Amino acid sequence: MIQDRLANLIKQAYTAAFSDEERDKISADEIQIETPSNPEHGDFACNIAMQLAGELGANPRQIAEELIANLPADSLVRRVEVAGPGFINFHLSPQWLYEVLANCLSQGEVYGCSNVGAGQKVQVEFVSANPVGPIHIGNARGGPFGDTLANLLETAGYEVQREYYLNDAPSNTQLQIFGASVQSRYLQQLGEEVDFPEEGYHGDYVVEVAQELVDEYGEKYRDVPRNTEGALFFFDLVKDRMIEQLRSDCAAMGISFDVWFSETKLHEEGLVQQQIDQLLKSGAAYEKDGAVWLRTGQYGDEEDRVLVRRDGAPTYIASDIAYAADKFYTRGFDRVIYVWGPDHFGYVPRMKAALAAMGIGIERAEFIIYQTVRFLEGGKPLSLSKRRGDIITIRELIEDIGRDAVRFFFLMRSVDAHLDFDLDLARQQSAENPVYYVQYAHTRLCGILREAEEAGYLGDAVAGQGCSSHGKKEADLSLLTHPDELALLRKLADYPAEVLRATQELSPHRLPHFARELAQAVHQFYTNCRVLDCNNPELSRARLKLVKGARIVLANILGLMGITALERM
């Protein structure tokens, strides 16, 4: 990237201008090359002189002058100047943008990729909703987020695995309640007047699942006792259906997991007990009041937490410890990213403490808590509860506004921010959706390329046919001088750094914003720069290159977001 090239120039100038002693004051890695918001301030700027001023106790403008005096020559750098309090502004030759375009065209779908990950193994665990109902709009946010984050990490050269953690262990009280709900509905279908569990799941899908059981088994399970065992029995009857439902719901969002990891497996293989024994042995856990406790209080948590209840059942954190051991030890991930819903917020400190107690460096685990999504309908917030049954499934939402729009909207906001989702607006305005704006830009470029091919602009056409007498000469990119052409080229140039930043900051929400800006540059170019022009074949060919490059970048960023790049709409 050009930024690296400029930073390297500064680094060389810095080495030349200052003594070793002074040089130690700041590390060369800290050189930041940024894009000035005001174009008059050049194509790139560096603030190193101001940073050095504090360290060296010298005038920042003077430092900047010295750096510039020692700056090696570079064919792409046309002018360098000190500005304002001590910025070093780089004014580049337009040639750099043409090189960017050539680079983009030759790289194609890998334009924007990097190797900062260097093959490190990263796991992204997300969604992981309990298998007690379909994915719905309340727990779906982590889906597009985690999937796009995984895409970004892959782009940056990490080896990525997408994982869904299935809380299917019998000790999960949610499962017991759900199983009891299914059992009640089953008996009701058989004509019995039974009460419904107080905290039960009221969704229609429970009735449907119960109906399936009646269809399949008839009255066979009428006499199953109505207790915990019975509830778990009913859960087992429907478990596979529930998981299949989750799988297909995720698929509907365009998400496919590499691994569906079963909590039950951890128990069955004795891994939970194994970890508990280990922690007891190492002293990180102890027995008190008939329960087993983990010394999370010593590792940053507010207090110690129970690992094994007095009744002998392991708590969820015991499972998660075994699960973490599997991730970090057995499968050897360098990094694990947990994407959790807001209800898990209070769980982060104890999980970190647990990892610390296990001797796993907490820098290897990252916890991302996405904030709640508030859905508005008729101007009022919906109160959605899985248990009351007034849910909107992700499928219904996708049917309403389409998968692409669903993904785009969920991605649009920072996960730290609460997301307001106006359902009326999403339905009514589907044609005004920003995702259409971006997709339309791609479509328009495809239209030009189709047209160019038919009219013989693309290279090999026979001379004398229509507008095609251009031979095979290389396009002269230096003909691209229109402000809208330069602005679009600049967007293409900015793309790799943007992808890198979104990856490093784990901020997929930067992508929809950048995509919209890129689309805007495309639409402006389209409006003001006629591409196919018989009277100006040289310019046409240069512009066709730009069209191809812009299409590539649009397709790449849409691909990262898991949104289709349409050739026609």
Add this chain to the structure above:
RNA sequence: GCGCCUGUAGCUCAGUGGAUUAGAGCACCGGACUUCGGAUCCGGGUGUCGGGGGUUCGAAUCCCUCCAGGCGCGCCA
């Protein structure tokens, strides 16, 4: 009560140490096409960046404090 997230234009939100004019979309008003798809483009903004204090050459951004909204604080997951 404690902890975390959030507070930026009418609405929804970017920007999280940089440039005496803090940006975008939506909404609203007014314009633009005899040629590549008008799902487009152009123009129109008097904002206490929640309030106050501090750090810094420089603060929407960092620190302290207060206010408001959301969420979390179980031998539930």
